Amino acid sequence: MAKRVNNEPLRAMAERMFVEEGMTAKSIALAIDVTEQTVGRWRKGIQGDISWDDKKTEFLSAPHNIKKVLMNELNHLSKGGDATIDVKAIKEVSNVISTLSDKVSTQITFSVFREFDNWMATQDPEKAIEFLDWHRTFLLHKAQAE
Structure with a gap:
């Protein structure tokens, strides 16, 4: 019975070399001492994994x-x-x-400001009013920009 070899570490290294470093199948085969056919099988993807070509496209984009x-x-x-x-x-x-x-939407900004203004009112009511004026001004500016 032939002894099974765990090629997973080599396959993972070869995948990184192809996807991230842009090496060719031939240069990978030479670098890690496997056949081009082995690299070609790995490149297609194993066990439902996407192909190295698709991974390379995702990586580059x-x-x-x-x-x-x-x-x-x-x-x-x-x-x-x-x-x-x-x-x-x-x-x-x-x-x-x-x-x-x-960018954060005006609606989300409004919600955050409202929560902050309510909290600030319990901390320092006079400062809360000052912040409220600035928040209104900013929200108007943001709404007009959208």
Whole structure:
């Protein structure tokens, strides 16, 4: 009976090399001393896992990796290569993501201010009135901006 070998540590390392470092299947096979066919089977995904190609796409499109993608593109362009990505489209999508994640709705702001104002009224009623005026002014500004 053949002895079974646990290749999981190698498979996990190979996946990281492909997804995060952008190495080819051939270079991974050489680096970890397995066949290209083995890397190819792993690349397809095992036991219902998504393929490495899909994981790579998700990894590269994550907001925190966009800078890396842009720096690689800049390096490629500086060596005389043709553009491989649409930088303008990336900028537009990044702006939308930023807008969605950085702003709080007027309704939520109002709820937080109301809770704070009620609490402040029990701490220092005169200061609470001062804050209330500022909160109203800010809410009007925020509502007009939306």
